[in-house]
Every structure is written in structure tokens, then in C-alpha cells.
Amino acid sequence: MLIDHPILGPRDASEFVYKGDANLIHRPDWQAEDAAAQFFEYGYLRDNPAGPHRELWFHEQGDRSWLVVTRDTRTHEITKVELARDVARREGRSK
């Protein structure tokens, strides 16, 4: 698989480490009333869809940036690659 890195261009997927569902960007608030239940879901439950999947890839053997890759789990076809930082900011994370 080739991942079209937004800064570096197409890179071999083996330069990256796979870190799972991109919803992990949204870490729950540890002060929430139901923080324990939220952290259980965050830490352990996954949608695991057959089809398009937004996922985190860490460029460990490269520039060490985190990417959000949209990839079809049935065909491995990659349709979108973004910097995880941009996605997080757009979705309301402050840093």
C-alpha cells in the first residue's frame, strides 16, 4: 500500500505504524460524570466496519507526523489522507 502523505507525497505503508480507528483523537473528558464508562468505550470498543474506515497512521520511519487515512477495509483502497492535526483542530480539539 502507498500512503499519499500530504507533505511528503506517496510513501510506502511499511514506513508507518498503524494506530487504529481515528475516533481515538477524541479522548473523553476525565472529569465527566460518566468518565469511567466513556474511557471503557474509548479504550476497548471499536466500530470495525467492512468498508470505508478513518484510521490513524504514525509516520515512524519518516517525519513522525500522525495522519488520518480513509481506507476501504474490503479493498485496501485509500481515498483520503490528511494530517491528524488538521482533522483534530477541525473537529474541535484545541491542541
Added chain:
Amino acid sequence: MRYSGFKVIREALHGHRGWGPAWRDAAPASDYDYVIIGGGGHGLATAYYLAKEFGESRIAVLEKGWIGGGNVGRNTTIIRSNYERDGNEPFYEFSLKLWEGLEQELNYNAMVSQRGILNLIHSDAQRDAFVRRGNAMRLHGADAELMSTEQILAKYPFLNVDNARFPIKGGLAQHRGGTVRHDAVAWGYARAADARGVDIIQNCEVTGFRMENGRCTGVETTRGTIGAKKVAACVAGSSSRLMEKAGMRLPIESHVLQAFVSEGLKPVLPGVITFGAGHFYCSQSDKGGLVFGGDIDGYNSYAQRGNLPVVEDVCEGGMAIFPMLGRARLLRMWGGVVDMSMDGSPIIDRTHIDGLYFNGGWCYGGFKATPASGFAYAHLLATDRPHEIATAYRFDRFQKGLMIDEKGMGNQPNLH
């Protein structure tokens, strides 16, 4: 029909016209006591033990394709009970004991071969870890023996013990481990279950669950609605897809695992060996092919095929201990979708929905578990209580911090 040596000779003299089909091609009835979803090894074993041990007779196994087309027909066929955690070892040792009596039990030649498995040691720290694991195994009544390099070379003279980077310093052997003909496990359980009245229904995909007053009372399928007092999911790599239809999210990611077989060779490899410094395991099939594999590809996948970097990684692992492998040509490679759980251990449990049960999370190691998984799942279905060897395989262990994490990797499925 009972199979026997006498029957084989008789049929040889009569042009093999007397062999009937091994199981009926059943059509679905309108309802059953138990509907088991998934005709892999675990589903078929569950049906067999339900019928045999718990005297239940109105049982159906629903399979979306053909039985044995999933992971039970794709794995590298290794059986062993060399686990360390208390939640695991009694379960896998129970399974190994069932393997030892399986062929007589099913009257079917599953080619159970206890040729021994050897985990190689490459460093002092690894020796300590393997000694600890061997002791844990023996405490649970399994066999384990620490082997010196000299003892290993007597059985495997071709091993590259002086590899500069990963020298072989010894190994942990389980002599009762080995291999089993994987397809024959599916067929043997199917035939034996069918003989006890189980309906095996192929080309029947479950597309939804019938819920009434919060209770699961049956399944929707491509061959119509089928009612059931109890519905038992058992679909390995498809677990999340199936349980999503009941509104459940699981502690599971589906990943692809590849396997490889070389051209047929004369007997060179008498047992199963595993590389301890990378991930590589290998045995030789009775046809002569070297059957081997390594790590999962490491990203969510339902594709049943993998990518080249893992092929390279697996072959490098093989070459490190076993340089003669480089002369053999690769005949076939394939992939299967495995249900990687968050702690690397399985789940056999009731769900929060009455009448709906779940078996899954077998990762890349559920073939060896087939008999015990079927037995324990049948026990749970029939009695609503977990079997004593499977009490730890609960859904709520992730909430309660009771993970069974053999490798101590945490909630990162691609590291287990």
C-alpha cells in the same frame, strides 16, 4: 455409515460406489431450539457437543458460504497448549486433551499428529520468560520441557544456531503439540453433528436478528426467517459485522493474517518450530509442503489477502533460523480475516440481550481451541453458566480490568 479399514478395502473392491455423502444438505426448518451462526470449526464443534453432551436435538448451523471456507480452512494447523495466563492455560490444555481423542470420538481421520512444537530461545531474558511459561504450563498439568541447543540439533540438524544476530540458545518444547488436518476438522465435526440430527444449512447468510420484547427470538437470513430459543454467534473474523446488526460494538478489530506453503519436499522438518526473535512458525505437511506464517498485516482488513511487506518479514524470519528454506519455491499464499481482540484472548459469553450468545475474538490462534471452544460454548448455551475452563472469557473483563493479556501489550490489537 461408520468408517473403518475394512470399509476402505471393501469399497476399493467395489469401485468406491458405496460412499454416501458425509452429511445431509438440510433445508432450514421454521424454528429450532438452537441456531448457531457460522459453519467454521467452532460453530460445528458447538453443534456436535450440544447434541452429544447436552442431549439437545433441534439444532441448526447456518453458514453463509460453504462449511470450512473460513479460517478453519485457511490456518497453519498448529495445535498446542503452551499459554501462561491462568485464564488461558486450563482451557487450551482441555482442548489438547480433546484433540488427543478426537478421531475415535468422531470416527473420522483428522490426521492429528503430535509431532511436537519447539519455541526457540535467542537470549537470556527469553530463556527466563520461557522457563516461567513452562512452569506455568506444568502447574496446569500440561507437558513442557526446556531443551538445550545440543538436544535441539539432534532433531533439527539444519538450524542455524550460530546466527550472528539471533543465535539459538535452546528452546521450550511441548511434545504433545503438533498439527491437525484443518479441513478434516470441519468435515469430521459436520458429519458427527449431522449423524446426531443437527441441520447444517449452507449458503444461508444471517442478515439480521429477530428481537421481541428485548429478547432475541431468531434470525433473518437469505433463506428466510428462522426462529430459535437461543441464537449463538460464532463467525470469527465477521464478528463485528454480525453483532452490529444487534446494535453491539465489540472489543475486536478484524485483521488479515497470511499463510504460505512451499512446493512439496522430501521429509525435512519433523516437528513444528517457531522463531523467538521475530515472528515465524513452520511445519511440514504430509504432502511435503512447508507450511509457514508470521505476523498479521497489522491494519483493519476484511480483504482476505495481504500485502508484500509482511511476506518479506516472514521470509526473513524463516531464513534467519532455517537458511535452506531459501532454496524452496513458494507454491501458494493466502489470507484470512482474524478477529483480533483487545487483549489477545477470546470471548465466550452471553450478551446483554436475552437469547443471544457470542463466541469470538480468537485472534490468529483459534484453530487449536476448536474442540474446547465448541465444548465450552455448548455448555454455556445449554446451562446458561460458563464451563469451568472458560470462566475468564467474559465481555466485562475489559471494564473490570481483568484482561488476559499473554504478551502484556495493552489494548492494541495489532501487537498481540
